[in-house]
Amino acid sequence: MRIVLITGSTSGFGKLMVEAFLKNGDTVVATGRNLTRRQEIFEQERAHYKEKLLEVTMDVANKEEVAVAKNLIEGHFGKVDILINAAGYGLFGALEDLQEEEIRYQMEVNFFGTINVTRAFLPMLRKSHGKVFNFSSVFGFMGFPLTSLYCASKYAVEGLSESLRGELAPHGVQVCIIEPGGYRTNFGSNLLWSQENSDSIYRRQFNNYKELHTKISQRKPQQPIEVAEGVLKLSLKSQLPMRKVFGQDGKLSHFLKRCLPSGLYFRLMDKVFSKVFLRGPA
């Protein structure tokens, strides 16, 4: 019986992975913020899978909550086979227009949240020779204007994960990075933008970026279930790849950034960025 612990289970990829792993016959620990006050989220899964589902409140940025969750799960199962760090959100806007608290909190959740949970559960993962999946993004290998903090948090997750792969392999724990392109989860509606400021020197770039987002959100969406099922499929492999890119846009970004010569890539992106971000009157 595999025990699968998922952070950010209340929505998007996390919620879909809860369903996918339960369907596969795994026991799932679905974690999220304030779950006791959000009983409706897993109503259907609770009805279908009963004792295969354990719901545990865990804000990944709150170390006390992580410790309480760890003790509870250890008491319940004594082990974790798979940890999926999916909790996260985006903070977009020019660096100069962001508040320091916003900047720090982005790192608290996306980066330190991954660290808090991984550190707490590693002893149990070592015991079971388990697997860790860390959600990064195409923004974990590709810098993008007005996305510097989100990119920084995901680049940090990439560095952490790549290093942990070699550190944990001798102890039987495998690490894999998940790099999705753009998928229609609640990521867009949970996205935090810097405060609109008509005096900002980044106003034109900001407005063009928002417009780009609206255009992208009107396109035919990529289905997040393919990521959830993709992670389930990976989890069944005996050897995990270092990373897995998802989505057509993800694969294109992967090719541009990782296969083109670096000088060519940046010359190309300089042109793309000035076309997209500097449109219209200054």
Ligand SMILES: NC(=O)c1ccc[n+]([C@@H]2O[C@H](COP(=O)([O-])OP(=O)(O)OC[C@H]3O[C@@H](n4cnc5c(N)ncnc54)[C@H](OP(=O)(O)O)[C@@H]3O)[C@@H](O)[C@H]2O)c1
């Ligand atoms: N969707 C995309 O296009 C995309 C692309 C690349 C990477 N990603 C990454 O994929 C992961 C999942 O995002 P998603 O697309 O599924 O977005 P989503 O639908 O907004 O889900 C995000 C999840 O993270 C949770 N979360 C946020 N802060 C948390 C915290 N402090 N503690 C615990 N949980 C927290 C949210 O919980 P609440 O319900 O409490 O808010 C929610 O369950 C994120 O790491 C994101 O960066 C998404």
